[in-house]
Amino acid sequence: MPEDFNNRPKKPFKVTISDDDYLKPDELDSLRSRKTAQRPSVPDFDSAADRQKFEVQIDESEDLLKIERENEKPEYKGEVYFSAMKPVRNEQPKVPSKEEGRSKKKKRRHSAVSLFLAILFIFTAGLSAFALSCLNDVLAFDRSDESVSVTIPIDATTDQIIDILSDAGLVKQKLFCKAYCKLITTLLHKSTDYKSGIYDVSMDLGIEGYLTRFRDLQTGKETVMVSIPEGWTIYQIAERLDKFGVCNKKKFMNSISGAVFDYGFLNEIDAPASRTFKLEGYLYPNTYEFYVDSDANSVIRKFLDEFEAEWTDEYQKQAEELGFTKDEIIIIASIIQREAANSEQMPIISSVIHNRLKRSASWPTINCDSTETYIKNYIKPEVTANQAVLYLTKYDTYNIQGLPPGPICNPGEDAIKAALNPAQTNYYFFRHDKYGKIYPASSQAEHDANANKVLRANNN
Numbered sequence: 334m335p336e337d338f339n340n341r342p343k344k345p346f347k348v349t350i351s352d353d354d355y356l357k358p359d360e361l362d363s364l365r366s367r368k369t370a371q372r373p374s375v376p377d378f379d380s381a382a383d384r385q386k387f388e389v390q391i392d393e394s395e396d397l398l399k400i401e402r403e404n405e406k407p408e409y410k411g412e413v414y415f416s417a418m419k420p421v422r423n424e425q426p427k428v429p430s431k432e433e434g435r436s437k438k439k440k441r442r443h444s445a446v447s448l449f450l451a452i453l454f455i456f457t458a459g460l461s462a463f464a465l466s467c468l469n470d471v472l473a474f475d476r477s478d479e480s481v482s483v484t485i486p487i488d489a490t491t492d493q494i495i496d497i498l499s500d501a502g503l504v505k506q507k508l509f510c511k512a513y514c515k516l517i518t519t520l521l522h523k524s525t526d527y528k529s530g531i532y533d534v535s536m537d538l539g540i541e542g543y544l545t546r547f548r549d550l551q552t553g554k555e556t557v558m559v560s561i562p563e564g565w566t567i568y569q570i571a572e573r574l575d576k577f578g579v580c581n582k583k584k585f586m587n588s589i590s591g592a593v594f595d596y597g598f599l600n601e602i603d604a605p606a607s608r609t610f611k612l613e614g615y616l617y618p619n620t621y622e623f624y625v626d627s628d629a630n631s632v633i634r635k636f637l638d639e640f641e642a643e644w645t646d647e648y649q650k651q652a653e654e655l656g657f658t659k660d661e662i663i664i665i666a667s668i669i670q671r672e673a674a675n676s677e678q679m680p681i682i683s684s685v686i687h688n689r690l691k692r693s694a695s696w697p698t699i700n701c702d703s704t705e706t707y708i709k710n711y712i713k714p715e716v717t718a719n720q721a722v723l724y725l726t727k728y729d730t731y732n733i734q735g736l737p738p739g740p741i742c743n744p745g746e747d748a749i750k751a752a753l754n755p756a757q758t759n760y761y762f763f764r765h766d767k768y769g770k771i772y773p774a775s776s777q778a779e780h781d782a783n784a785n786k787v788l789r790a791n792n793n
Contacts, residue, residue, distance in 0.1 A: 530630025563745030607727040614740025666752035667740035671703035674769030679751035707741035766790040
């Protein structure tokens with residue numbers, strides 16, 4: 334077969350079978366009456382007489398394409414046709430009547446009206462749902478009283494706060510809320526001075542209620558006086574505030590750990606991971622009047638405001654003359670606060686710490702028990718075992734050089750003054766007996782001798 338056979342254009346063709354030499358009916362009947370040894374239905378084609386001739390003619394003439402398209406049919410002469418064409422019916426299109434046309438026009442008009450009404454209904458329903466959602470963001474009439482925690486950063490704008498509320502699921506239509514708050518702020522001249530912190534807000538406050546909370550305009554009918562002793566840790570302060578109904582301990586600790594407060598002295602603090610709390614040492618001890626059920630951020634801010642007011646320019650100048658940062662002075666003051674039995678001992682203990690820090694080549698460690706006690710008694714019960722090990726390693730002043738990473742309590746005025754004004758001594762050691770008497774020493778031998786004195790005093 335030639336290679337280009339399949340690529341030839343296809344043409345119709347005619348097959349003509351000539352049957353002139355085939356058996357006639359009477360001959361076929363006689364053939365059937367042969368003896369039974371032969372198969373009656375199969376001729377014996379081995380015989381030359383039985384073999385018949387036939388002829389097949391294939392005509393590729395294009396005349397076959399000329400088929401009459403009228404009712405006449407070509408005379409059938411036994412031909413076999415093969416063609417890829419299908420006969421085409423010559424049908425005239427049906428012309429619709431006038432009534433059918435009017436009916437179709439009515440149906441089209443009815444469909445258009447129905448579609449318009451459906452679109453109008455969907456639009457109206459969507460607009461109503463949107464309006465209801467916007468109204469709910471303002472009035473919160475269909476919200477639960479469940480609390481959600483949100484963090485407000487420093488110098489946050491109204492739009493930024495609304496984005497935060499939207500992410501927390503507290504508002505649904507934030508674009509509308511932004512436009513609404515902008516209008517209300519302009520008309521009523523409301524403050525946009527928001528306070529940073531971590532807030533637990535109820536979902537049923539509405540947008541105005543949220544912004545009021547963040548403005549820190551906290552008011553209440555009932556107040557309570559709470560005294561915070563000098564030398565208390567953050568955990569001790571949190572427990573007392575919870576006990577007096579000022580704020581929940583957990584919420585207070587969440588704000589201590591996670592909130593960012595905009596104070597210059599806090600921005601100066603380097604807070605490594607080994608430091609327990611950045612704010613430890615800065616919750617100034619004093620007697621405060623708090624509202625019952627206060628927001629934790631406002632309570633912490635009240636402590637920080639007090640510290641900022643107590644740290645004077647004179648303090649800052651003295652710290653710089655000693656060559657220490659403000660944070661280092663507070664660390665020293667916190668150790669003095671926990672080591673001294675009374676305020677009279679504070680300048681002596683301060684001198685021991687300063688003397689060791691000045692002569693770190695000879696006295697690389699300050700060897701104060703209070704730093705290790707702080708971790709074991711106050712931090713370890715509240716953290717994981719791995720964290721406790723890390724803190725113990727970094728706060729044990731028998732093993733580390735210099736000061737620990739952070740304060741070990743919140744020192745008062747006397748301890749801070751003692752840290753800034755150490756006594757002029759040559760002491761490098763001190764001990765206490767059980768009555769609180771101090772035994773300072775200038776040498777290891779003298780310090781060992783004082784150990785015997787303390788032993789005798791404790792046995793009396």
